[in-house]
Amino acid sequence: MLLPVAGVLVGAALASAALPKPTPPPPPPPPANSTYFNPVLPGWHSDPSCVHVDDTFFCATSTFLAFPGLPIYASKDLIHWKLASHVWSRLDQLGLPDGARNVNDQQGGFYAPNLRYRKGVFYVTNTYVGQQNINRLYGTIFTSKDPYSNAAWSNATLFSANAIDPDLFWDDDGKVYISTAGILINEINLTTGEQTAPVNVWTGTINTYPEGPHIYKRDGYYYLLIAEGGTGTGHRVSIARSKNITGPYESNPANPILTNTGTSQYFQGVGHADLFQDAGGKWWAMALATRSGPDYNIFPMGRESVLTSVTWPTGQFPFATPVRGNETGWPLPPKNLNVAGIGPFNNANDSYTFAPKSSLPNNLLTWRSPVNGTFNISPAGHSDTLQVQPTRINLTGIVPPDATTDGALTGKQGHPFIGRRQTDSLFTFGVDLDFRPTAANQEAGVSAFLTQLNHIDLAIASTNATTGSNSTSFGIELRLRVEASGQIYYNIPSYTTVTALPASWATSGQKIHLQILSNDGFFFGFSAWPVGRQSEATQPTWLNANIVSGGSGQFTGTLLGVYATCNGAGTSGSLFCPAGQQNFFSSWSYTGQGQRIDNNQIVPSW
Numbered sequence: 001m002l003l004p005v006a007g008v009l010v011g012a013a014l015a016s017a018a019l020p021k022p023t024p025p026p027p028p029p030p031p032a033n034s035t036y037f038n039p040v041l042p043g044w045h046s047d048p049s050c051v052h053v054d055d056t057f058f059c060a061t062s063t064f065l066a067f068p069g070l071p072i073y074a075s076k077d078l079i080h081w082k083l084a085s086h087v088w089s090r091l092d093q094l095g096l097p098d099g100a101r102n103v104n105d106q107q108g109g110f111y112a113p114n115l116r117y118r119k120g121v122f123y124v125t126n127t128y129v130g131q132q133n134i135n136r137l138y139g140t141i142f143t144s145k146d147p148y149s150n151a152a153w154s155n156a157t158l159f160s161a162n163a164i165d166p167d168l169f170w171d172d173d174g175k176v177y178i179s180t181a182g183i184l185i186n187e188i189n190l191t192t193g194e195q196t197a198p199v200n201v202w203t204g205t206i207n208t209y210p211e212g213p214h215i216y217k218r219d220g221y222y223y224l225l226i227a228e229g230g231t232g233t234g235h236r237v238s239i240a241r242s243k244n245i246t247g248p249y250e251s252n253p254a255n256p257i258l259t260n261t262g263t264s265q266y267f268q269g270v271g272h273a274d275l276f277q278d279a280g281g282k283w284w285a286m287a288l289a290t291r292s293g294p295d296y297n298i299f300p301m302g303r304e305s306v307l308t309s310v311t312w313p314t315g316q317f318p319f320a321t322p323v324r325g326n327e328t329g330w331p332l333p334p335k336n337l338n339v340a341g342i343g344p345f346n347n348a349n350d351s352y353t354f355a356p357k358s359s360l361p362n363n364l365l366t367w368r369s370p371v372n373g374t375f376n377i378s379p380a381g382h383s384d385t386l387q388v389q390p391t392r393i394n395l396t397g398i399v400p401p402d403a404t405t406d407g408a409l410t411g412k413q414g415h416p417f418i419g420r421r422q423t424d425s426l427f428t429f430g431v432d433l434d435f436r437p438t439a440a441n442q443e444a445g446v447s448a449f450l451t452q453l454n455h456i457d458l459a460i461a462s463t464n465a466t467t468g469s470n471s472t473s474f475g476i477e478l479r480l481r482v483e484a485s486g487q488i489y490y491n492i493p494s495y496t497t498v499t500a501l502p503a504s505w506a507t508s509g510q511k512i513h514l515q516i517l518s519n520d521g522f523f524f525g526f527s528a529w530p531v532g533r534q535s536e537a538t539q540p541t542w543l544n545a546n547i548v549s550g551g552s553g554q555f556t557g558t559l560l561g562v563y564a565t566c567n568g569a570g571t572s573g574s575l576f577c578p579a580g581q582q583n584f585f586s587s588w589s590y591t592g593q594g595q596r597i598d599n600n601q602i603v604p605s606w
């Protein structure tokens with residue numbers, strides 16, 4: 001046995017002496033782990049659900065009453081996310097009576113989406129909640145072969161949903177299952193809509209709001225990932241598995257696999273995760289989190305999307321790296337901004353001129369779907385402006401379901417507001433306003449808007465007080481409105497303060513600049529000045545961002561935008577104001593100036 005081996009060795013030694021063999025290069029070292037900042041989708045981006053298709057990652061997030069709704073973001077590097085399309089951009093996609101407007105609750109509308117890809121088709125499965133009744137829900141499935149186009153998204157196929165947060169799972173035998181909060185699972189035939197009776201397979205580890213289920217099949221097991229604990233500081237991600245999709249499911253002894261509950265971390269409410277793999281097979285989780293600290297008091301951006309690494313050993317349960325502002329984890333794909341979509345990137349600044357023939361920027365949202373004709377770009381004689389036709393409802397209106405007298409004042413038929421997400425802790429948002437009132441109590445201005453019951457507005461308004469009046473029968477005032485009635489946990493009063501506009505500001509044709517900014521992420525400052533004369537700016541009024549955190553908007557996040565109203569003047573039941581009032585906004589800008597990533601740490605916006 002020894003000799004032939006020796007002979008081989010000798011032969012090999014001779015061969016290499018005759019023809020020197022290059023020493024093979026050492027295997028490349030594994031790429032170093034990455035460091036990046038969370039949230040990777042800052043601003044209101046709740047309930048993320050993500051897939052990886054070819055070289056691109058896609059995530060969908062929930063939008064409740066905002067329109068257009070259900071954004072799809074695309075990224076090639078997991079850090080820079082571009083708006084690819086909105087799944088819901090046409091009112092008639094829902095096919096419900098009254099379109100999609102007739103929702104009472106401020107937190108109704110599109111709940112958590114589920115984004116999946118199968119054989120060339122993207123599926124977004126969801127529930128539309130609360131039409132006329134908070135408990136009423138419609139299951140919806142939208143499909144598209146082109147995630148970069150609004151128009152390519154189908155009308156909704158409606159199905160009877162057992163609960164919120166439906167998830168679609170295709171088994172190897174072609175059967176399709178829906179799981180929902182509860183956790184309930186049943187089979188659905190996507191062609192006929194037929195469903196089997198649901199089975200309650202798991203109530204989680206603490207019996208509290210088991211929801212947001214996702215099923216993954218791996219190593220012969222069905223893994224059932226859920227959110228539980230409620231979408232506040234108790235939020236967590238847990239997992240169970242079974243060899244049989246309908247159970248019984250075995251809870252992971254190491255649950256929860258991802259949470260910051262019970263910690264002093266700045267990122268709280270971590271939960272509602274979805275798992276996906278990158279090109280190298282590494283697992284990642286996208287989850288929601290609030291930048292609130294355990295006080296859970298000031299978090300104007302609401303629930304944002306955070307990225308963390310997941311380790312999933314063969315045959316075992318996965319576990320995730322805890323969520324931090326300065327996150328370390330698997331190597332990231334190289335930076336790549338070559339991403340398609342209707343844009344912009346979520347972290348971009350806005351600088352909008354509303355040039356003639358342009359359309360509304362795609363990152364602007366309205367509250368509920370807008371009344372046709374509310375927003376006009378560069379109308380005749382007013383180039384480079386966004387005209388907001390005032391409607392009779394102001395940003396509060398009469399909050400449903402109390403509106404027994406005048407349905408137009410509930411907002412259920414649309415609001416005269418359009419805004420973008422606050423995406424940075426520190427920011428400056430500003431716009432110029434050319435306000436042309438024709439009667440008392442007309443107003444137009446800017447708002448930090450969470451819901452109809454949680455918003456702060458700075459407006460130019462006409463008043464019949466005589467102070468500051470010039471050449472008209474009404475005066476012009478700066479009106480600051482704090483609407484905090486939805487702030488249920490803290491006893492913040494709602495109030496309005498007015499100051500007469502200085503006479504020198506109110507000259508004909510003078511535009512007024514209105515600004516909202518934050519220097520620390522905790523307080524918002526509201527100020528105004530005549531365009532071109534910033535030295536005359538009012539001292540900012542500083543207000544606690546708690547006014548637009550949680551409360552009636554615990555599922556949503558702050559939008560910064562513009563509005564116009566005549567505060568109920570005109571004909572009962574009619575949406576628009578008496579003719580005359582004109583409001584032209586121009587030079588819209590938003591600049592991100594910093595992100596708070598820890599209780600005592602702010603970094604430049606990225």
Ligand SMILES: *[C@@H]1O[C@H](CO)[C@@H](O)[C@H](O)[C@H]1NC(C)=O
Nearest residue numbers: 092093094095153154155156
């Ligand atoms: C969507 O539904 C509306 C209303 O029923 C209909 O007019 C429209 O043609 C539908 N669109 C598609 C793409 O099916």
Ligand SMILES: *[C@@H]1O[C@H](CO)[C@@H](O)[C@H](O)[C@H]1NC(C)=O
Nearest residue numbers: 174175176188189190191192
């Ligand atoms: C769905 O229903 C159709 C019509 O009955 C049937 O042809 C199809 O096989 C069903 N699909 C599944 C996956 O059972």
Ligand SMILES: *[C@@H]1O[C@H](CO)[C@@H](O)[C@H](O)[C@H]1NC(C)=O
Nearest residue numbers: 199242243244245246247248
């Ligand atoms: C899986 O569940 C189905 C439906 O409850 C049942 O008929 C089947 O016996 C189960 N299989 C196993 C292996 O438990």
Ligand SMILES: *[C@@H]1O[C@H](CO)[C@@H](O)[C@H](O)[C@H]1NC(C)=O
Nearest residue numbers: 034035036326327328601603
């Ligand atoms: C983030 O953490 C890394 C170490 O993981 C450290 O080198 C870096 O300085 C930190 N960045 C900030 C802004 O704290």
Ligand SMILES: *[C@@H]1O[C@H](CO)[C@@H](O)[C@H](O)[C@H]1NC(C)=O
Nearest residue numbers: 033309310311321328329330
């Ligand atoms: C890299 O990140 C992964 C996921 O967070 C972690 O499990 C692993 O220990 C890290 N490796 C090093 C060398 O830090």
Ligand SMILES: *[C@@H]1O[C@H](CO)[C@@H](O)[C@H](O)[C@H]1NC(C)=O
Nearest residue numbers: 347348349591592593605606
């Ligand atoms: C936004 O503008 C600020 C201030 O000019 C700048 O520091 C920041 O880099 C900009 N953000 C992006 C994503 O370009």
Ligand SMILES: *[C@@H]1O[C@H](CO)[C@@H](O)[C@H](O)[C@H]1NC(C)=O
Nearest residue numbers: 091092371372373374375376
């Ligand atoms: C919306 O308004 C425009 C212009 O006023 C009009 O052409 C269009 O038909 C309206 N659409 C609907 C659905 O009412």
Ligand SMILES: *[C@@H]1O[C@H](CO)[C@@H](O)[C@H](O)[C@H]1NC(C)=O
Nearest residue numbers: 439440441463464465473474
């Ligand atoms: C001023 O207010 C009073 C009382 O609200 C109202 O009766 C009057 O019509 C107003 N005047 C003008 C010019 O709007």
Ligand SMILES: *[C@@H]1O[C@H](CO)[C@@H](O)[C@H](O)[C@H]1NC(C)=O
Nearest residue numbers: 394396397398409481567568
């Ligand atoms: C907003 O509109 C409602 C309903 O018309 C009205 O009661 C309220 O006074 C208005 N708010 C302001 C600040 O004018």
Ligand SMILES: CC(=O)N[C@H]1CO[C@H](CO)[C@@H](O)[C@@H]1O
Nearest residue numbers: 468469470471503506507508
């Ligand atoms: C009473 C008063 O202040 N009148 C002023 C109104 O504005 C015009 C145009 O700016 C001035 O010329 C008037 O003096």
